[in-house]
Amino acid sequence: MPWFEDYQVGQVRRFGRYEVTAQGVVDFARRYDPQPFHLSEEGGRAHPYFGGLTASGWHVTAMAMAMLVAEMPEGGDPAALGASGIDELRWLKPVKPGDLLSLETEVIDARLSEGRPGLGRLQVRTTVLRQGDEPVCRFTALVMVRTRPS
Template sequence: MLVLEDFTPGRVFPLADYAVTRDAVVEFAAEFDPQPFHLDEAAGAASMLGGLSASGWHVAGIMMRMICDAYLLNSTSQGSSSVDHIDWKRPVKPGDVLSGSSTVLTSRVSTKKPFLGLVTLRTELQNQTGETTAVCEHLLYCLTRQAHEEGTIA
């Protein structure tokens, strides 16, 4: 299990590839972001997106899945209280294969809860041609090694 001490500034966690399908783009959009350019090829082509494109919120969800698979589910994660920013740099379209990485920017012990660490990460996604599609800076709370070994939570 990854603990605070494993999240050293500069450490990079590679994210596994994720293939974006048309069905997933339309299904997500139909439920959560039913703007025409996320639902219909013609509407997408007529928009500034240049074709049917995934909702930014869908891309954020894909990013979260990639983060979970890369390191989060093998950590002492206690959740998060913020995303400092997310930038959608270019449209994600059906057929795109996303890859990327999360880089630790900062890591420190909480002054209020010394069993807890605060880690700031920057996650970047690229499509199959290497173009950046999304960038996010986000906070992660995780247990210190001592707290994990002692079973301290709360």
């Protein structure tokens, strides 16, 4: 389990595997983003940009979160305290059923908390990749991590 001290600015990791399915796209859309291009192939074809059934950007972000959590040790990571927010969320390209998603994370900043001893703050840029190399979504998470116990 990595503690704050185990992270280095510039550290890059690639991991995860999430296959996008038509049923998953439609199920998510019905519940959270019921726009026509997320609900059916026909609705997506009627859209001038998508050209077919397309996952909601919120769904893509949720799939990224599922891959991040799957990378944690079973039962959770005692050093990880969650995130205090997301900056610069961008949906770069449409995600379609049949796409295989993975993640690349890069630590872009690491600082000890000035007001809370035992706590570090990381800025981690996460890029969702389609078929292993094409960026489709990018965001920067503000992650809180415990420092190594003395």
